[in-house]
Amino acid sequence: AYRLPQMLPDAERLLFFSENSEGSGVHVFDSVTKQSRLVKATSAEAFFVEPGFLIYALDGNLLAQPFDIQRLELTGSASPIASDVYYDTARDYVNAGISSSGTLVYEIVRSPARYKLAWMTREGGRTLLSVDPQPLVDAVLSNDGRRVAATLAGSRNENSMIVIDLERGIRTPLGDPRTT
Numbered sequence: 001a002y003r004l005p006q007m008l009p010d011a012e013r014l015l016f017f018s019e020n021s022e023g024s025g026v027h028v029f030d031s032v033t034k035q036s037r038l039v040k041a042t043s044a045e046a047f048f049v050e051p052g053f054l055i056y057a058l059d060g061n062l063l064a065q066p067f068d069i070q071r072l073e074l075t076g077s078a079s080p081i082a083s084d085v086y087y088d089t090a091r092d093y094v095n096a097g098i099s100s101s102g103t104l105v106y107e108i109v110r111s112p113a114r115y116k117l118a119w120m121t122r123e124g125g126r127t128l129l130s131v132d133p134q135p136l137v138d139a140v141l142s143n144d145g146r147r148v149a150a151t152l153a154g155s156r157n158e159n160s161m162i163v164i165d166l167e168r169g170i171r172t173p174l175g176d177p178r179t180t
Helices: none
Strands: 002-007 013-020 023-030 035-041 046-049 053-058 061-068 079-083 096-098 104-106 118-120 126-128 136-141 147-153 159-165 170-174
Touching (some): 013 046, 053 096
Antiparallel strands (some): 002 013, 013 023, 023 035, 046 053, 053 061, 096 104, 118 126, 136 147, 147 159
16 A cells, blocks of 8 residues: 655655555655655555654654654654553554644543443343443454454554453453453
């Protein structure tokens, strides 16, 4: 995938985000040489800001790192400029922008809503279960009524799956345990 292009000030080169077999990252393309190369290995887009910075997200922070526009490479250390920045893992973008005057706007990470599970009778009566509230996207009850398979929402648009043992209140992650 090649996307999120941004022309650099000389109008002959552009930054773009790419996901490929070598990994994800921000690349620069030179329209004169017709060559592109990796500038920053990252899992989300980045954007150039005058007088010479590459802005990108890492671990919920927005960072600014000096970028040499002539050599097309990062120089110096990255400095945090904002925290709790929303990053969409499904689309690999950061919902942020910065003006030429340096004004930054960004979306703050939101915690997903948490819901309680409840038994409902045919008559409409409801009994809350003794399971901690969960950030549920959806849930399916097992045939024996003892377990629930559920999709949980993450704060950065990532989902994970768990099985909840309703009798013991135990959550068992399905897949990568770091995401549950």
